[in-house]
Amino acid sequence: MTFALEGPVLDGDLVRLEPLDHRHAADLAVAVTEDRGSYAYTWVPTADEVGAYIDTQHGRAAAGTVAPYAQIRKSTGRAVGVTAFLDPRTRPDGDALQAVEVGFTWLAASAQGTGVNTEAKYLLFRHAFEVWAVSRLDLKTDARNARSRAAIGRTGARFEGVLRNWGPSWAPGEAGRLRDSAIFSVTDTEWPECRAGMLRRLERYAVRGRALSAQ
8 A cells, every 4th residue: 555645634723724625715715815925936826816726736636746735714714825745755665655845835914923824834744743754844945035934944944955946936927937946854853843842932822812812
C-alpha cells in the first residue's frame, strides 16, 4: 500500500482546516475582495476566479500532489483563506511519507495578524510530524516577498537559501516567468523547539483575545 496525500480536518481554537470544496467558494469570493495589498507575489484568485481555482486544486489533489484546505475562522464560521500540503516525498518503499511542503497559503486581510495563520501552520506542522512522522517539512516563497519570509521565519522554520529561477512567478505582469524562491524548512529534530515557540505565540494571541473580550 503506497502513501496517499490526503489531509483530514484539523481543528484548533481559532481556525478549522477543512478539505477545500466548492461549498467554500462563496466565502472565499468575499475574502478575496478585501484589501489585496499583501498578495503581490502570491497566487490569489479574484472573486470570479474562485471556482476555477478550486477546480485546479482538486485536479492536483486527484494527481496526489496537493491536499488543499479552506481556512475557517471559528469566530465567524466563514472561510477566510486557503492553505495546503503539497509535494509529498515518500521513502523508497513508497509506504511512508518522508517529507512534505506547506504552501498555497493566503488569508483575507481581516484575518491577517489575528493568530489564524499561526494556528493553521501549527496544525499542519503537528500533523506532518506527529501523525505522518515526516523527517522534513518545507516552506518556500518568492525571494522578493519580505512579508512572507518574515511570517515563515516566525514559525521557527530555518532559512536555507535562495534557489534561482526555481518556480513560476505569480507577480503581476510576470506570467510565464520564473521566480527566485526563498527556501525554509523544519526537521523532525527541530520540531519540539518549533512546536514550543508556536504554542507561545498562540498563547499571546489568546491573552490578547481575553483582554479584548473583557473590555
